[in-house]
Amino acid sequence: MTNAMPKSVGYVVVGAGIHGLSTAWHLAMELKAKGKGSGADVVVLDKTGVGAGASGIACGCVRNLYMTEPLHAILRHSVDVWSYDPVAFGFQQVGYVSAGEANQAEDYERLAASQKRVGYHSEVFHGKDAKKFLRNIWPDFKTDGIDVVLHEKISGYAGTRQAVNGLAQKCKDHGVRIFSDVEVKGYDTTSGRVSAVRTNQGDIRCDAVVWGLGAWTPKHWAMLGKSDTIEARYADGEVQKKDMWTYWRLLEGEVYTPDFTYRTAEDRDPPVLHVELMNTPLVDQMTGKELSDNVYIYWKNGAERMDRPGIQGGTMPIKIGPKAVTDPYGHANDEYQADSWFADYMTSAMGQLMDRFQKCRPNFRERRNGGIGAFTPDNVPIFDWVAPNVYMIADSNHGFKMTGAGKLVARMLVGGNRVSELMPFALDRFQKGKTFGKSNSHCPWV
Numbered sequence: 001m002t003n004a005m006p007k008s009v010g011y012v013v014v015g016a017g018i019h020g021l022s023t024a025w026h027l028a029m030e031l032k033a034k035g036k037g038s039g040a041d042v043v044v045l046d047k048t049g050v051g052a053g054a055s056g057i058a059c060g061c062v063r064n065l066y067m068t069e070p071l072h073a074i075l076r077h078s079v080d081v082w083s084y085d086p087v088a089f090g091f092q093q094v095g096y097v098s099a100g101e102a103n104q105a106e107d108y109e110r111l112a113a114s115q116k117r118v119g120y121h122s123e124v125f126h127g128k129d130a131k132k133f134l135r136n137i138w139p140d141f142k143t144d145g146i147d148v149v150l151h152e153k154i155s156g157y158a159g160t161r162q163a164v165n166g167l168a169q170k171c172k173d174h175g176v177r178i179f180s181d182v183e184v185k186g187y188d189t190t191s192g193r194v195s196a197v198r199t200n201q202g203d204i205r206c207d208a209v210v211w212g213l214g215a216w217t218p219k220h221w222a223m224l225g226k227s228d229t230i231e232a233r234y235a236d237g238e239v240q241k242k243d244m245w246t247y248w249r250l251l252e253g254e255v256y257t258p259d260f261t262y263r264t265a266e267d268r269d270p271p272v273l274h275v276e277l278m279n280t281p282l283v284d285q286m287t288g289k290e291l292s293d294n295v296y297i298y299w300k301n302g303a304e305r306m307d308r309p310g311i312q313g314g315t316m317p318i319k320i321g322p323k324a325v326t327d328p329y330g331h332a333n334d335e336y337q338a339d340s341w342f343a344d345y346m347t348s349a350m351g352q353l354m355d356r357f358q359k360c361r362p363n364f365r366e367r368r369n370g371g372i373g374a375f376t377p378d379n380v381p382i383f384d385w386v387a388p389n390v391y392m393i394a395d396s397n398h399g400f401k402m403t404g405a406g407k408l409v410a411r412m413l414v415g416g417n418r419v420s421e422l423m424p425f426a427l428d429r430f431q432k433g434k435t436f437g438k439s440n441s442h443c444p445w446v
């Protein structure tokens with residue numbers, strides 16, 4: 001960076017991932033539009049650089065398959081942001097297809113209705129129609145056991161490096177300064193308000209701080225002296241004492257397709273595919289042994305992640321617990337790489353579902369993969385003030401897709417009003433008996 005760090009600024013955004021960058025860019029636009037300032041009033045600080053956290057290694061799926069209905073509106077805004085400049089953000093609006101067994105049929109209907117209410121276009125197919133829908137796109141789809149399909153038409157995927165670089169460029173175009181290698185070490189507070197952010201390169205006085213800290217959120221939560229446990233109250237009166245933060249590690253990988261290009265029957269880039277079959281065992285295609293008593297898999301075109309044509313996907317994350325090592329992060333951390341069994345799992349699931357992937361285990365790309373995320377007590381994002389002038393975007397590791405969160409947060413910060421879409425995600429939901437409940441899935445992401 002050529003700019004010197006300012007001694008004082010309006011907004012300090014900590015973290016140059018999806019949320020920090022989207023918030024900073026939208027802040028610049030909101031300040032200008034309201035005649036209250038410009039991008040010059042916003043700095044983004046990152047201890048490493050743009051996309052150094054989960055945002056730079058995410059799979060890149062942009063979907064709205066959430067049992068937690070208030071998230072549907074957040075995703076509606078997010079698709080607007082992705083569509084604002086799809087080329088700059090690498091957004092491919094190929095759609096998203098989720099397939100399940102009969103036990104999810106009612107859920108799919110419910111969430112499609114909720115998606116429709118916020119203008120997120122999707123449709124549900126049952127029984128023979130579900131199978132037919134899948135085979136129209138993927139003629140070799142083995143649809144035994146599949147009873148229901150949700151098709152989200154406006155979802156898709158994005159290239160992760162393209163997305164963070166595109167967002168960083170938007171920030172710069174609007175006068176926001178981004179500083180790499182600047183680590184926030186602490187906060188000076190006066191009566192609970194942060195008066196200055198302490199960094200390894202000096203202090204910055206500021207009016208407000210925004211956290212887009214991903215897996216490092218718990219560390220800064222502790223810096224503000226907050227508790228590492230919480231009482232979560234549910235609507236039925238149940239109260240559970242929970243860890244405030246729980247780390248999970250992700251299992252993702254890539255498979256080459258040396259003999260074909262992964263396309264639909266109409267020779268298009270296929271929708272992102274997600275399949276959860278809670279009552280169908282997954283069988284190893286090479287050994288015939290049962291790997292699991294259920295199937296959970298998602299995949300998409302590997303796109304920017306691949307050096308040769310192939311697909312990228314993953315399965316359910318694995319819980320680590322309330323403590324984890326965040327540095328080094330991602331592919332650089334020896335402890336949290338995808339396990340060796342995952343390659344068998346992923347390739348077997350693909351082969352079990354589509355003929356074209358029969359016995360594709362040898363095509364698994366052997367390399368470091370995975371990463372960790374910090375989940376909230378109910379696995380649903382928290383968007384809220386954590387001090388009078390510190391706003392936290394803690395996405396519970398859902399959030400590469402959630403570019404709309406930054407847009408809404410910027411609107412709230414500049415307008416000073418409550419933004420209805422953000423309100424269900426307030427921190428006081430745990431106290432007020434509005435903790436989000438359990439969902440009909442084995443996975444913490446829905």
Ligand SMILES: Cc1cc2nc3c(=O)[nH]c(=O)nc-3n(C[C@H](O)[C@H](O)[C@H](O)COP(=O)(O)OP(=O)(O)OC[C@H]3O[C@@H](n4cnc5c(N)ncnc54)[C@H](O)[C@@H]3O)c2cc1C
Nearest residue numbers: 015017019047053054055059060061184214371399400401
């Ligand atoms: C392997 C993997 C796959 C995923 N796939 C998907 C997906 O397909 N779709 C989806 O929607 N989500 C996905 N996610 C989740 C998603 O990537 C994250 O939820 C999201 O990127 C978090 O964004 P963020 O901006 O909050 O944090 P991050 O992108 O983690 O950014 C936080 C930044 O803060 C910086 N930082 C940390 N501490 C400090 C400090 N003290 N001072 C200054 N800077 C600091 C870090 O360097 C980092 O750049 C995936 C996550 C992983 C790990």
